[in-house]
Amino acid sequence: MTTELKDHVGDVNDHLESVTVDDEPTSGVTGEDNSLGALCARAPIGLLAELTHRCPLQCGYCSNPIELERVNKELTTEQWVSVMEQAGEMGILQVHLSGGEPTARKDLEEIVAAAARSGLYSNLITAAVTLKRERLEKLKELGLDHVQISFQDVDPENAERIGGYPGATAKKLEAANWVTDMGLPLTINAPIHRQNIHNVGRYIDLAVELGAQRLEIAHVQYYGWAYLNRAMLMPTYEQTMQSVDVVEAARERLKGILTIDMVVPDYYAKRPKPCMGGWAKGFMNVTPAGKAMPCHAAESIPQLTFDNVADRPLLDIWLHGEAFNAFRGTDWMKEPCRSCAFKEVDWGGCRCQAMAITGDPTNTDPACALSPYHGEMAAMAREESRRPLKPYVYRNPKNAAEALKPKQEEAELTPAE
Amino acid sequence: MAETNRPGRLIVESGTKPYLPPYLKLRHDKGRDRWILLAPERILTPDKIAVEVLQLCDGVRSVDEISQTLSEQYSAPVELIQKDVTELLQDLADKGFLKAF
Numbered sequence: 001m002t003t004e005l006k007d008h009v010g011d012v013n014d015h016l017e018s019v020t021v022d023d024e025p026t027s028g029v030t031g032e033d034n035s036l037g038a039l040c041a042r043a044p045i046g047l048l049a050e051l052t053h054r055c056p057l058q059c060g061y062c063s064n065p066i067e068l069e070r071v072n073k074e075l076t077t078e079q080w081v082s083v084m085e086q087a088g089e090m091g092i093l094q095v096h097l098s099g100g101e102p103t104a105r106k107d108l109e110e111i112v113a114a115a116a117r118s119g120l121y122s123n124l125i126t127a128a129v130t131l132k133r134e135r136l137e138k139l140k141e142l143g144l145d146h147v148q149i150s151f152q153d154v155d156p157e158n159a160e161r162i163g164g165y166p167g168a169t170a171k172k173l174e175a176a177n178w179v180t181d182m183g184l185p186l187t188i189n190a191p192i193h194r195q196n197i198h199n200v201g202r203y204i205d206l207a208v209e210l211g212a213q214r215l216e217i218a219h220v221q222y223y224g225w226a227y228l229n230r231a232m233l234m235p236t237y238e239q240t241m242q243s244v245d246v247v248e249a250a251r252e253r254l255k256g257i258l259t260i261d262m263v264v265p266d267y268y269a270k271r272p273k274p275c276m277g278g279w280a281k282g283f284m285n286v287t288p289a290g291k292a293m294p295c296h297a298a299e300s301i302p303q304l305t306f307d308n309v310a311d312r313p314l315l316d317i318w319l320h321g322e323a324f325n326a327f328r329g330t331d332w333m334k335e336p337c338r339s340c341a342f343k344e345v346d347w348g349g350c351r352c353q354a355m356a357i358t359g360d361p362t363n364t365d366p367a368c369a370l371s372p373y374h375g376e377m378a379a380m381a382r383e384e385s386r387r388p389l390k391p392y393v394y395r396n397p398k399n400a401a402e403a404l405k406p407k408q409e410e411a412e413l414t415p416a417e
Numbered sequence: 418m419a420e421t422n423r424p425g426r427l428i429v430e431s432g433t434k435p436y437l438p439p440y441l442k443l444r445h446d447k448g449r450d451r452w453i454l455l456a457p458e459r460i461l462t463p464d465k466i467a468v469e470v471l472q473l474c475d476g477v478r479s480v481d482e483i484s485q486t487l488s489e490q491y492s493a494p495v496e497l498i499q500k501d502v503t504e505l506l507q508d509l510a511d512k513g514f515l516k517a518f
Binding site for chain 1: 425426427438439440442444446448449453455456457458460510511512513
């Protein structure tokens with residue numbers, strides 16, 4: 001025993017490994033291939049449950065698909081309860097209850113209770129403008145573990161313009177105070193883009209004032225509505241770098257007080273993000289209508305077909321579903337990914353971004369400097385970031401219908417020689 | 418003051434009586450045969466030593482007492498253990514995952 005302990009003296013940080021997405025089978029897992037242990041070892045650890053696409057806000061940076069799922073197509077209470085139970089059984093550890101606005105579901109209480117019963121660590125991702133104190137108390141009682149509230153800006157007027165919801169800020173501040181009063185951990189989500197990037201420092205102050213544990217400086221990722229509105233959202237390269245500096249200085253200053261997670265805008269990156277920690281590696285998403293997907297933007301890849309949790313068990317979809325196996329691992333890769341030393345580090349980046357920018361989801365994510373499309377993508381971002389700001393398209397069903405009307409194809413990017 | 422409203426950084430010292438806040442869940446992940454610490458948007462995988470330390474963090478025992486207990490259990494010098502325990506707990510506190518009386 002002494003030897004074992006001594007091995008650990010001096011390398012304290014090895015005692016605790018922090019992972020956000022990880023389904024690596026441990027060497028300790030043994031048994032038949034179909035035993036529960038083996039299945040769990042291969043299961044995802046995170047589930048994003050998009051309970052509804054209904055939302056009181058109309059943010060143009062939303063990454064939901066343009067084609068919003070209708071309320072009459074949404075899964076029933078029993079179906080969501082079953083998803084939670086199956087998730088717990090197959091070894092999923094955390095569930096993120098999101099949307100749209102998850103509190104728009106009248107049966108959120110039953111879903112939270114099912115998640116808690118199934119041993120899932122639950123996270124409510126809410127805009128908080130329609131949340132009532134009594135309801136939050138009830139959710140906590142039923143086992144809700146964590147609340148994340150989005151703020152569209154720190155300046156109320158600008159925030160309410162961005163979200164298209166007058167009076168939002170006062171309601172959000174009130175709800176954030178309820179969360180900490182009740183002893184629930186609070187995350188402030190700050191969706192960052194060119195219309196609020198100048199306020200990153202003030203977001204940090206706000207999070208500290210509210211007693212949040214955690215702040216997400218989430219630079220907008222360009223999927224769905226955000227892709228449609230990209231030119232109205234893209235910050236300049238200089239603004240982006242400044243915001244990164246502000247966050248890095250604050251991290252040091254606020255050690256032990258506030259954890260700041262940052263999602264960077266990858267149009268200016270040199271290396272791609274390891275999107276979802278690798279396709280179908282540690283994460284799954286269920287849409288309001290029950291489609292099970294490896295990521296929440298996967299529907300933007302037209303080659304893929306998705307199984308529905310109403311028709312097929314969650315574990316079966318995870319292990320054998322066509323969309324999950326389409327880009328799992330590295331076999332699907334082409335050059336320059338195939339021979340790249342980083343292929344099991346970044347997993348080729350984001351399939352949806354490769355689709356959106358290059359028209360082929362098996363291409364290297366153009367955020368990677370090795371992609372032949374990289375230079376053009378970065379130039380496009382720089383050019384768009386300098387355009388005069390115009391009103392953007394608000395996310396709502398009326399604008400969705402308009403945006404989905406067939407129109408002339410935009411010119412696709414061509415690769416560099 | 419509520420659990421989540423903290424005045425400042427917690428500095429772990431010999432008299433500190435650490436505990437895990439209720440929203441942190443130390444669980445055995447049976448399917449993957451490992452211990453996990455579930456936190457907001459995080460999953461920590463503490464090793465065997467860290468789990469033993471965390472199980473002693475009850476808000477009653479001090480860092481001194483925790484170190485003494487582990488020192489006896491592992492027949493190792495208490496100074497070494499205490500240094501290790503303090504660093505581990507400070508690391509957790511800096512991640513926002515530890516409270517103390």
